[in-house]
Amino acid sequence: MSERNSTAAYEALKARFERLSALYGAQAVLHWDRATMMPEGGAGARAEQQAVISLIAHETLTAPEVAELLVAAREADGLDEWSRANLAEMARVHAHATATPSSLVTRLSRQKSHTEMVWRKARAVNDYASLAPELDKLIALVREQAAAKADAFGLSHYDALLDGYDPGRRSADIDVLFAELETFLPGLLQEVMEHQAAGPERLPLEGPFPVTQQEKLGREVMDLIGFDFAHGRLDVSLHPFSGGVPDDSRITTRYDEADFTESLMAVIHETGHSLYERGLPAEWRSQPVGRSRGMTIHESQSLLFEMQAARTEGFIRFLAPRLKAAFGGEGPAWAPENILRHYRKVEPGFIRVQADEVSYPLHVMLRYRLERAMIAGELTAADLPAAWNEGMESLLGIRPPDDAAGCMQDIHWPSGSFGYFPTYTLGALAAAQLFEAAKREHGGLEAALGQGDFQPLLGFVRTHVHGKGASRTPDEIISEATGSPLGTAAFKAHIEARYLDN
Template sequence: MSERNSTAAYDALKSRFERLSALYGAQAVLHWDRATMMPEGGAGARAEQQAALSLIAHETLTAPEVAELLEAAHEADGLGEWDRANLSEMVRVHAHATATPATLVTRLSRQKSHTEMVWRRARAQNDYASLAPELDRLIELVREQAAAKADAFGLSHYDALLDGYDPGRRSADIDALFADLESFLPGLLREVMEHQAKGPARLPIEGPFPVALQERIGREVMGLIGFDFAHGRLDVSHHPFTGGVPDDSRITTRYDEADFTESLMAVIHETGHSLYERGLPAEWRSQPVGRARGMTIHESQSLLFEMQAARTESFIRFLAPRLKAGFGGEGAAWEPENILRHYRKVAPGFIRVQADEVSYPLHVMLRYRLERAMIAGELKAADLPAAWNEGMEKSLGIVPPDDATGCMQDIHWPSGSFGYFPTYTLGALAAAQLFAAAKREHDGLEEALGEGDFTPLLGFVRTHVHGKGASRTPDEIIQEATGEPLGTVAFRAHIEARYLYK
């Protein structure tokens, strides 16, 4: 085939992926709408809308001519580095799509929407019995998808799902990193708790904290970090998340009028996700190479801002007087030292999203083991609560009082996201490495945070992470940005320095 025809094939592929990008954006906004403002009675209609969009996107991507265009485009010699990376991503995305039959795409989309809505009611009513059969139906469909992808890629069922969230990642990689963490983390958790028990007691910060005031302060902090309100908004949902598209970012949080600390950090966490999407290379946003590079990198960005930067002593000293003024607080409880103690409290708890950064990986490792068992067919939904409680007692020494604070607390499984959970801890490891590298590159980074200035940190990730898009693998991005492969060394050093040596 001539160079001209090969280039034309690549251009035709780019046009097709531009249309796909618009479809994915519409799906993302529909999902945000369903989670934030849609009446319960509209769930069925919305499920059909999303299923229809999923099928249209799938058919657009898997049409016979796409394979022909991909084959032809590989003959083009004049493609630059980014175009070559884009073509490689087209091949990867196409392979994932063609491995899943169209009928399964529709069935999965409908069951995900239905199971998620059942979960919302079941969690609110602590009624796991109503969720279990729907979750089983969804798991069977996910297992069917995993089997199809495993056959296509020559992977295990779980690795085939994992590749969709963290391209190139395998469970063997995770097993090695998690084994390293488990070799020191339980002992380190006990050591940190003993150390904190010897220090000054945390003074209670008395509420109530009206939602309107929490939202105002959250928006102020979002602005400091770099969120562009001309291209995004903040809303409320059952579970904090970030959706939308780079030019229309939708962040949600949830509020508790008795405690402002969780919501504020959730807002910072989700802002990190949004900044990543907003910072992706603008000229490639409608193409596969311009998308985020998987969930390990995505979670590293949210945790970089929430855990690494926003919990530094310098930033809390900047934030404390603004919290005090915003909520009309008085007394020693509002001093920076006390607020810092609240944000650095380490103790096992039932809820993952409220967990401290020392115990958090233990929550994730439990979910990782359980979801692998479910995908392997070794664990049924009916047996999940008992397995969950046993795992919590073994890893954290606590047993949840009910399923709402146990196995029903997360949206991931009811929405079909199997293979996502390990990326939270992989992201925490990456965030520790990235923050250490950013401080090496910018000597005054923590001093800047003490002035509410996130510019040096945001500039570092814009250059070393956001601007890379999907042009490299997750591990290549981490290696190039930090000078080290993904590992546990920086995370351990960070935990010890923050919680034991001060």
């Protein structure tokens, strides 16, 4: 085939993926609407809309001519580095799509929407019995998808799902990293708790903390970090999340008038996700290479801002007087040192999104083990609560009082996201490495955070992470940005320095 025809094939692919990008954006906004503001009675209609959009996107991607265009475009010699990376990513996305039959795409979309809505009701009243049968139906469909992808890619069922969230990642890689964490983390957790118990008392922060003030403070901090309100918004949902598209970012959080600390850090966490999307290369946003590079990188960005930066002593000292003013605080409880103790409290708890950064990986390890068992057909939804409770007791030494604080707490499984959970801890490892590298590159980074200035940190990730889009593998991005492959050493050093060296 001539170079001219090969180049034309590549341009035809770009046009098709630009249309797909608009469909994916519509899906993202519809998901946000469903979770935040739409009436309950319209859930069925919205689920059908979501299913139709999913089917249209799938058929657009898997049409026979796409395979023909991919073959033809590979002959093009005049493509630059980004275009070659884009073509490779087109092929990867196409392979994932063609491995899943159209009928399964529709059934999965409908069941995901339905199970998620059942979960929202069931969690609110601690009624796992109503969720279990719907979750079993969803798991069966996810296993069907996993089997189809496993056959197409020559992977295990779980790895086939994992690859959709973190391209190139395998459970064997995760097993090595998690085994390393397990050699030191339980002992380190105990050591940190003993160290904190021997230190100054953590004085209670007396509420109530009005939601209006929490929201106002959250918006101020988002603006400080670099969130663009001309291209995004903050709302409320049962589970904090971020979504939308780079030019239309949607963030949600939840509020507790007895404790402002959770919602503020959730806002910072989701802002990290949004900044990543907003920082993706603008000239490639409608193309696969211009998308985010998997969930390990995505979670590294949220945790970089929430855990690494926003909990530094300098930033908390900057934040403390603003907290005091926002909530009318008085007395020694509102001193920066005491507020820092609240944000660095280490204590095993039931809820993952409220967990401290020392015990958090143990929450993820539990979910990783359980979802692998469910995908392998070794664990049913009916048996999940008992397995969950036993795992919590084994890993964290606590047992949930009910299923709402146990296996029903997360939205991931009811929405069909199997293979996502391990990326939270992989992201934490990556965030520690990235923060260490950013401090090496910008010697005054922590001093800047003490002035409320996030620009040095944001500039570092804009260059070394955001601007790379999907042109590299997740591990290549981490290695190039930090000088080392993904590992546990930086995370261990960070925990020891933050919680024991004081």
